[in-house]
Amino acid sequence: MFETAEVGNALEKAEFKRQEPKLRTALLEAQRGLAAADFSVVLLVGGVEGSGKTEFINQLLEWLDARGLAVHAWGEPTDEERERPFFWKFWRILPPKRKAAVLLTSWYSQPIVSRVFKETGQAELDQRLDQVVEFERMLSAEGVLLVKLWFHISKSEQKRRFQKLEKDAETRWRVTDADWKFHKRYDRFREVCEHALMKTSTGEAPWHIVEATDRRYRNLTAARLFLDALERRLEESRSKAKADHKPDHPKPKANSVIRKLDLSLKLGEKEFEERLEKLQNRIGTASRRLKKKGRSLTLVFEGPDAAGKGGAIRRLTQAMDARLFRLDSVAAPSDEERARPYLWRFWRDLPRTGRVTIYDRSWYGRVLVERVEGFAAAAEWRRAFAEINDFEGQMAEAGTIVRKFWIAISAEEQLKRFKDRQVTPYKQYKITEEDWRNRAKWDAYEAAACEMIERTSTEGAPWVLIEGNDKRWARVKILQSVAEALEGGL
Amino acid sequence: MFETAEVGNALEKAEFKRQEPKLRTALLEAQRGLAAADFSVVLLVGGVEGSGKTEFINQLLEWLDARGLAVHAWGEPTDEERERPFFWKFWRILPPKRKAAVLLTSWYSQPIVSRVFKETGQAELDQRLDQVVEFERMLSAEGVLLVKLWFHISKSEQKRRFQKLEKDAETRWRVTDADWKFHKRYDRFREVCEHALMKTSTGEAPWHIVEATDRRYRNLTAARLFLDALERRLEESRSKAKADHKPDHPKPKANSVIRKLDLSLKLGEKEFEERLEKLQNRIGTASRRLKKKGRSLTLVFEGPDAAGKGGAIRRLTQAMDARLFRLDSVAAPSDEERARPYLWRFWRDLPRTGRVTIYDRSWYGRVLVERVEGFAAAAEWRRAFAEINDFEGQMAEAGTIVRKFWIAISAEEQLKRFKDRQVTPYKQYKITEEDWRNRAKWDAYEAAACEMIERTSTEGAPWVLIEGNDKRWARVKILQSVAEALEGGL
Numbered sequence: 001m002f003e004t005a006e007v008g009n010a011l012e013k014a015e016f017k018r019q020e021p022k023l024r025t026a027l028l029e030a031q032r033g034l035a036a037a038d039f040s041v042v043l044l045v046g047g048v049e050g051s052g053k054t055e056f057i058n059q060l061l062e063w064l065d066a067r068g069l070a071v072h073a074w075g076e077p078t079d080e081e082r083e084r085p086f087f088w089k090f091w092r093i094l095p096p097k098r099k100a101a102v103l104l105t106s107w108y109s110q111p112i113v114s115r116v117f118k119e120t121g122q123a124e125l126d127q128r129l130d131q132v133v134e135f136e137r138m139l140s141a142e143g144v145l146l147v148k149l150w151f152h153i154s155k156s157e158q159k160r161r162f163q164k165l166e167k168d169a170e171t172r173w174r175v176t177d178a179d180w181k182f183h184k185r186y187d188r189f190r191e192v193c194e195h196a197l198m199k200t201s202t203g204e205a206p207w208h209i210v211e212a213t214d215r216r217y218r219n220l221t222a223a224r225l226f227l228d229a230l231e232r233r234l235e236e237s238r239s240k241a242k243a244d245h246k247p248d249h250p251k252p253k254a255n256s257v258i259r260k261l262d263l264s265l266k267l268g269e270k271e272f273e274e275r276l277e278k279l280q281n282r283i284g285t286a287s288r289r290l291k292k293k294g295r296s297l298t299l300v301f302e303g304p305d306a307a308g309k310g311g312a313i314r315r316l317t318q319a320m321d322a323r324l325f326r327l328d329s330v331a332a333p334s335d336e337e338r339a340r341p342y343l344w345r346f347w348r349d350l351p352r353t354g355r356v357t358i359y360d361r362s363w364y365g366r367v368l369v370e371r372v373e374g375f376a377a378a379a380e381w382r383r384a385f386a387e388i389n390d391f392e393g394q395m396a397e398a399g400t401i402v403r404k405f406w407i408a409i410s411a412e413e414q415l416k417r418f419k420d421r422q423v424t425p426y427k428q429y430k431i432t433e434e435d436w437r438n439r440a441k442w443d444a445y446e447a448a449a450c451e452m453i454e455r456t457s458t459e460g461a462p463w464v465l466i467e468g469n470d471k472r473w474a475r476v477k478i479l480q481s482v483a484e485a486l487e488g489g490l
Numbered sequence: 491m492f493e494t495a496e497v498g499n500a501l502e503k504a505e506f507k508r509q510e511p512k513l514r515t516a517l518l519e520a521q522r523g524l525a526a527a528d529f530s531v532v533l534l535v536g537g538v539e540g541s542g543k544t545e546f547i548n549q550l551l552e553w554l555d556a557r558g559l560a561v562h563a564w565g566e567p568t569d570e571e572r573e574r575p576f577f578w579k580f581w582r583i584l585p586p587k588r589k590a591a592v593l594l595t596s597w598y599s600q601p602i603v604s605r606v607f608k609e610t611g612q613a614e615l616d617q618r619l620d621q622v623v624e625f626e627r628m629l630s631a632e633g634v635l636l637v638k639l640w641f642h643i644s645k646s647e648q649k650r651r652f653q654k655l656e657k658d659a660e661t662r663w664r665v666t667d668a669d670w671k672f673h674k675r676y677d678r679f680r681e682v683c684e685h686a687l688m689k690t691s692t693g694e695a696p697w698h699i700v701e702a703t704d705r706r707y708r709n710l711t712a713a714r715l716f717l718d719a720l721e722r723r724l725e726e727s728r729s730k731a732k733a734d735h736k737p738d739h740p741k742p743k744a745n746s747v748i749r750k751l752d753l754s755l756k757l758g759e760k761e762f763e764e765r766l767e768k769l770q771n772r773i774g775t776a777s778r779r780l781k782k783k784g785r786s787l788t789l790v791f792e793g794p795d796a797a798g799k800g801g802a803i804r805r806l807t808q809a810m811d812a813r814l815f816r817l818d819s820v821a822a823p824s825d826e827e828r829a830r831p832y833l834w835r836f837w838r839d840l841p842r843t844g845r846v847t848i849y850d851r852s853w854y855g856r857v858l859v860e861r862v863e864g865f866a867a868a869a870e871w872r873r874a875f876a877e878i879n880d881f882e883g884q885m886a887e888a889g890t891i892v893r894k895f896w897i898a899i900s901a902e903e904q905l906k907r908f909k910d911r912q913v914t915p916y917k918q919y920k921i922t923e924e925d926w927r928n929r930a931k932w933d934a935y936e937a938a939a940c941e942m943i944e945r946t947s948t949e950g951a952p953w954v955l956i957e958g959n960d961k962r963w964a965r966v967k968i969l970q971s972v973a974e975a976l977e978g979g980l
Contacts, residue, residue, distance in 0.1 A: 025915045032919050057812045062804055065919070067819030067850060071812045078842075080570045104813055170771060173778065281660060288663065314552055322547045322561045323594055329557030335825045352568075360557060426515045429522050429555070 001194050002209065005152035009221070010214035019220060024063045027227055031064055033234045034098060039143040040340075041100035043226055046108055047151030048189070049182045050161045051212040056151070057102055059219045060226070070095065073104040083353040085394040086110075086128075087135060091347035096339035097143065107132055108196060115192045116185055125192070129199045131390070138387050140204035141379075142341035147229045148205055149222050150197060151212040155186045247374035248381070249444035256450040257465060258408050266470035279479035280319035286486035287320050291354025293490050296400040298351075299482065300362045303407035304445065305435045306417040307468050308475075309360055312407065315475045316358065316482060325356035330365060342366055342376075342384075343391055353399065363388055364404075367452045372444045385455040396460035401489040404461060405478055406453060407468040411442050491684050492699065495642035499711075500704035513713060514553045520720045521554055524588060527727055529633040530830075531590035533716055536598055537641030538679070539672045540651045541702040546641070547592055549709045550716070560585065563594040573843040575884040576600075576618075577625060581837035586829035587633065597622050598686060605682045606675055615682075619689045621880070628877050630694035631869075632831035637719045638695055639712050640687060641702040645676040737864035738871070739934035746940040747955060748898050756960035769969035770809035776976035777810050781844025783980050786890040788841075789972065790852045793897035794935065795925045796907040797958045798965075799850055802897065805965045806848065806972060815846035820855060832856055832866075832874075833881055843889065853878055854894075857942045862934045875945040886950035891979040894951060895968055896943060897958040901932050 034041060045053045057071060072093050074081075081089045087107065095101040111128040114120040136146055153161070162179055165171045182189060201207040208225045212218040252259070267275075290296060299316070301309040317325055328349065337345040343363060351357045366384040370376035376384070392402050409417075418439070421431040438445065457463040464481045468474040501509075524531060535543045547561060562583050564571075571579045577597065585591040601618040604610040626636055643651070652669055655661045672679060691697040698715045702708040742749070757765075780786060789806070791799040807815055818839065827835040833853060841847045856874040860866035866874070882892050899907075908929070911921040928935065947953040954971045958964040 028919060054812050058808055061807060061812070061817075066800070066803070066807070066817050067821075070816065073813035078568070078570050080568050102812075173775070285663070310556070313556070317551060317556070318548055322544050322551070322592075323563035326560065327551075327556050331557075426511070426518050429518060 001197065002152050002190060005209045005211040006154050006213075007211065008213070009211045009217045011216040011220060013216065016216040016220060023220065023223060023227070026231075027063050027223065028065060030227055030230045030234060031068070031100075034100065034230065035068060036098065037234060037237055038097055039145050039233060039237060040095045040097050041145045041147065041230060042095065042139070043100065043102045044106045044108070044146065044148045045102065045104055045151065045222075046106065046149070047210075047212065048153050048158060048186075049179050050158045051151035051153045052215060052218060053104055053151055055215070056219050056222050057104060060102070060223060063223065068099045069102065070099070071102045071104060074109070080352065084350050085398040087131075087394060088347060088350055091344060094139075094144070094340055094344060096336060098339075107135065108200075112189075112192055112196055116182075116189050125196070126199070129196060131394070132200055133202060134386070134390050136200070136202065136205045138343075138383075138390070139341060141383060144341065145229065145233045146205040147226050148201075148207045149225060150193075150207050150209045151218065151222070152209055153212050155183075155190075157213050158183055158186060243377035243379065245374050245377050248371050248378060248448075249441065250447035250451065252443045252447040253450065256446070257453055258406070258446055258450055261408050261465060261467050263408065263410050263413070263467050263469040265467045265473050267472040267476055269472070272472040272476060275476050276315065276479065279476065279483050280315070282483040283316065283319040283479060283486060284321075286483065286490060287324055287356055289490050290324075290356070290486075294353055294399050295489055296351055296353055296395075296398075297356045297482075297486060297489075298359070298395060298400050298402045299356070300359045300364065300402075300404040301407065302361060302364050302368065302404070302449070303466075303468065304409060304414055304442070305438060306414050306421070306430075307407040307409045308471050309407060310430075311471060312405070312466075312475050312478045313358055313360060315479060319479075320356060324354075325358060326351060327358045327360060328362075330359060330361040342380075343387065346391070350395075362404075363391065364452060364456075367456075368445065368448050369438075371448050372441055385452070388456055389458055389461075392456075392458065392461035401485050402461035403481060403485050404456075404463045405466055405481070406449060406463055407466045407474055407478075409468040411439075413469045414439060491687065492642050492680060495699045495701040496644050496703075497701065498703070499701045499707045501706040501710060503706065506706040506710060509710060513710065513717070516721075517553050517713065517717055518555060520717055520724060521558070521590075523724045524590065524720065525558060526588065527724060528587055529635050529723065529727060530585045530587050531635045531637065531720060532585065532629070533590065533592045534596045534598070534636065534638045535592065535594055535641070535712075536596065536639070537700075537702065538643050538648060538676075539669050540648045541641035541643045542705060542708060543594055543641055545705070546709050546712050547594060550592070550713060553713065558589045559592065560589070561592045561594060564599070570842065574840050575888040577621075577884060578837060578840055581834060584629075584634070584830055584834060586826060588829075597625065598690075602679075602682055602686055606672075606679050615686070616689070619686060621884070622690055623692060624876070624880050626690070626692065626695045628833075628873075628880070629831060631873060634831065635719065635723045636695035637716050638691075638697045639715060640683075640697050640699045641708065641712070642699055643702050645673075645680075647703050648673055648676060733867035733869065735864050735867050738861050738868060738938075739931065740937035740941065742933045742937040743940065746936070747943055748896070748936055748940055751898050751955060751957050753898065753900050753903070753957050753959040755957045755963050757962040757966055759962070762962040762966060765966050766805065766969065769966065769973050770805070772973040773806065773809040773969060773976060774811075776973065776980055777814055777846055779980050780814075780846070780976075784843055784889050785979055786841055786843055786885075786888075787846045787972075787976060787979075788849070788885060788890050788892045789846070790849045790854065790892075790894040791897065792851060792854050792858065792894070792939070793956075793958065794899055794904055794932075795928060796904050796911070796920075797897040797899045798961050799897060800920075801961060802895070802956075802965050802968045803848055803850060805969060809969075810846060814844075815848060816841060817848045817850060820849060820851040820853075832870075833877065836881070840885075852894075853881065854942060854946075857946075858935065858938050859928075861938050862931055875942070878946055879948055879951075882946075882948065882951040891975050892951035893971060893975050894947075894953045895956055895971070896939060896953055897956045897964055897968075899958040901929075903959045904929065 045057060047053055061069065074089060090107055093101060111125055115125045140146060162175045162183060165175045197207045210218055210222045287297065301313060303309055313327065317327065333345055346363050366376055367381050371381040395402055418431055418435065421427040453463045466474045466477050535547060537543055551559065564579060580597055583591060601615055605615045630636060652665045652673060655665045687697045700708055700712045777787065791803060793799055803817065807817065823835055836853050856866055857871050861871040885892055908921055908925065911917040943953045956964050956967050
């Protein structure tokens with residue numbers, strides 16, 4: 001695929017000078033369009049060492065208004081990066097809508113380099129590339145325009161450039177031992193890159209290969225590819241019909257996993273107290289070993305209002321060192337969160353190794369409240385199942401034990417608890433108008449939950465269904481499950 | 491000062507049970523008040539090892555609604571923390587308005603522990619404590635309610651507790667070698683803490699010492715101190731008159747540092763090109779050595795609209811590896827930023843070691859546009875000078891070379907440039923209605939700038955005044971200054 005970038009494209013200085021002002025004006029105009037648009041831009045500049053990626057970016061920063069544009073590159077991972085899934089460091093810098101980021105290294109760099117130097121096998125590379133495709137698909141769907149440029153020069157051109165730079169005392173520093181190491185493996189690098197680019201050139205985010213031998217041709221061509229992609233997207237977003245944000249009220253099935261639960265299960269006080277103490281001790285002991293073992297624990301709590309999430313969570317946190325866990329109660333997103341893909345708010349706060357993170361409501365809001373209330377478009381919540389599975393899969397890959405609890409109660413039990421809340425002084429704050437409104441959509445929420453459980457209960461991140469009418473039963477079952485998950489995972 | 495916490499305060503179980511529900515209801519009510527208030531809460535729980543800080547926090551989490559409440563503790567610093575000023579990790583977790591954070595370790599922990607183990611001298615401790623007082627004063631002034639609790643137990647009680655825990659197989663893990671090391675140094679620890687608490691017990695953020703021998707007394711007393719502080723602040727914020735947000739238009743002095751500049755200074759094209767290239771080479775070379783030397787470079791650009799900040803910045807960034815620098819163009823804050831002290835947005839993005847950060851406008855907006863336009867109250871911009879000096883002082887302390895450029899132009903030159911922008915296609919975006927409005931307040935902005943330069947030009951972070959009517963002169967002078975700062979600092 002790189003042959004097309006070794007044909008000798010070049011541009012005379014006069015021609016460059018003639019085209020530059022027009023290009024620059026168009027770039028600035030497109031950038032102003034972006035400043036008012038409903039998407040963000042991530043420009044990936046990859047390619048062969050010595051092909052002038054940095055040079056091009058400097059040129060682009062000169063042509064564009066550098067405000068609202070951030071350049072990123074990653075070297076050796078920091079310990080905070082190492083203690084999180086691979087993609088975390090990229091989520092960290094994801095630009096908000098109306099802004100752009102330029103990536104000089106990216107999620108392609110480490111997988112390609114590792115494979116070139118045979119630190120990883122082909123299967124490992126392919127697995128990572130599959131994740132990359134899913135990641136980019138999700139970004140695109142969530143309003144991130146990805147422009148991927150690949151700068152190519154031939155092996156002999158690379159050698160020529162390194163030698164030329166080395167000759168001049170002023171530029172000698174620019175050629176490192178690593179560069180020559182790469183040069184030696186040029187053919188292998190080319191082969192691995194070809195494979196990677198083939199696999200990841202998708203409809204949403206195609207690769208553009210730029211012949212980078214002639215500097216003027218390279219800069220103008222690369223900038224124009226960026227401009228074209230940006231202009232096309234601006235055009236689309238102008239003409240695009242607003243996504244359809246209708247509430248979705250699925251019908252519950254009679255024989256659903258939730259309806260099949262035996263909500264009459266209960267536990268006596270004495271047995272409860274005994275088992276609670278033992279389980280809390282087990283959880284306390286096991287959770288302290290997480291860090292040493294390089295593991296983390298993530299617990300998700302979902303269920304109808306008044307299902308007893310808070311009470312169950314308290315029985316858990318009582319068992320643990322307060323330094324060890326974080327409780328995240330998920331409420332409305334901030335404007336910074338709204339300006340980015342919906343999983344961003346969870347990625348940004350992803351805990352380091354050794355921690356317990358408890359979510360009182362979670363990313364599943366996407367396929368529950370956002371679906372039922374129409375806050376998310378149908379296309380958005382439909383694809384969310386796969387995106388969430390990816391997300392949790394990456395957590396599990398990074399050593400996180402994930403358990404998700406759906407606490408089920410009957411509609412009658414909920415009514416009883418709502419009424420109880422209204423008369424108990426320190427519980428009144430827990431009951432709002434919204435709770436009553438949600439209750440009216442009981443069936444839709446239950447059906448949405450069933451679909452969620454079906455589509456997102458995975459080996460690495462299973463849903464555990466909890467019979468919640470009896471609080472003691474529910475709490476013990478949850479603690480039992482957490483204790484087993486911890487002990488099994490450590 | 492700890493004698494008052496060794497008098498044998500205790501609470502019978504029945505009395506505790508009698509008081510608990512009332513306290514709990516009041517805590518929840520205060521928390522609901524906070525959820526609608528214009529401030530945030532940081533609760534520090536410090537004290538002697540074994541005094542039950544974690545136990546209390548768990549109790550508090552049970553009494554309160556754990557949502558909107560985060561618990562933080564820090565262990566060994568991560569490399570990302572080590573590469574930033576001491577206070578960075580605390581800024582990172584600062585809660586937004588309407589939320590609370592509980593700190594189990596804090597900015598007191600490391601300074602006290604280092605002093606106890608004689609890793610630092612008394613002067614070093616005192617210097618840090620002075621910074622702590624300034625930090626807390628700033629937080630308080632910016633709407634953070636600080637509640638500082640100190641749990642005390644006697645030396646013999648500490649020994650008794652450790653021994654008791656060690657006897658039981660279930661709790662043995664809770665006593666570590668470090669605990670016994672602390673116990674050995676109990677008297678010294680007490681002495682250092684007494685000094686630290688004395689120095690940092692201020693009107694805005696006093697310490698409350700809690701006798702922690704009896705668990706019930708400790709929990710109830712500590713919770714009540716927290717409640718009292720929260721209720722008092724809620725009361726204040728209800729009755730408080732809105733801060734006075736009037737525009738402030740200071741009069742310029744005839745003989746100001748800005749007016750004294752010789753704006754006729756200029757440079758010919760040939761000399762400019764020669765010097766530019768040499769300076770860019772020097773900057774390029776020196777900036778690559780920052781990381782190895784454990785230093786960073788922070789450059790601030792301020793000046794009237796059209797003073798030439800963007801053009802000067804471009805000449806700088808041309809000289810550097812795009813991976814090395816970040817350009818931050820400061821625009822309106824996000825809602826997350828608005829909900830926290832105004833310096834938070836700069837702290838959160840503080841670069842790691844080895845980086846160059848360029849601010850096109852900066853935290854000085856507080857004493858320029860926010861002052862002149864009345865976005866900040868008089869008390870806010872007045873205290874900002876000292877707060878900014880602290881901020882930059884901490885950067886310098888952490889190894890950052892700081893230079894701040896005020897690019898001055900004459901009012902006539904600005905008018906000329908505004909008109910030029912209106913007729914040049916790719917410059918039109920640079921001129922807005924707001925620019926014309928600001929121009930009308932030329933004198934006020936100039937006078938505000940003079941006061942800013944006077945109050946914030948420090949040894950470690952000096953202002954460099956640039957004669958900006960001739961762009962070539964300005965650019966070369968800036969690059970010269972950056973090159974010298976880099977070479978001098980490395």
